[in-house]
Amino acid sequence: MNEHVCRTCGGPLEAQRVTRLQQYAGHWYLIENVPALVCRQCGEQYFTPDAHDLVVDLVSGGGEPVRTEMVAVYDAERSST
Ligand SMILES: [Zn+2]
Numbered sequence: 130m131n132e133h134v135c136r137t138c139g140g141p142l143e144a145q146r147v148t149r150l151q152q153y154a155g156h157w158y159l160i161e162n163v164p165a166l167v168c169r170q171c172g173e174q175y176f177t178p179d180a181h182d183l184v185v186d187l188v189s190g191g192g193e194p195v196r197t198e199m200v201a202v203y204d205a206e207r208s209s210t
Pocket of ligand 1: 138168170
């Protein structure tokens with residue numbers, strides 16, 4: 130596998146820090162500044178196994194989050210009511 134080419138569009142990948150949304154044990158968590166490879170063409174994000182492990186460690190470790198945000202949730206199936 131070529132680590133530096135986007136699997137979706139073939140564009141060049143660039144190392145960046147991104148915000149990742151992760152579901153864990155039925156709850157959603159935001160993790161900021163996760164190292165990722167981001168496609169400069171389509172914006173697709175790729176995470177290394179190490180970055181994924183880091184995210185799981187953070188959300189499963191029970192440590193204090195830097196802050197807590199309220200998240201508004203919508204259901205597209207109910208948008209007509
Ligand atoms: Zn791409």
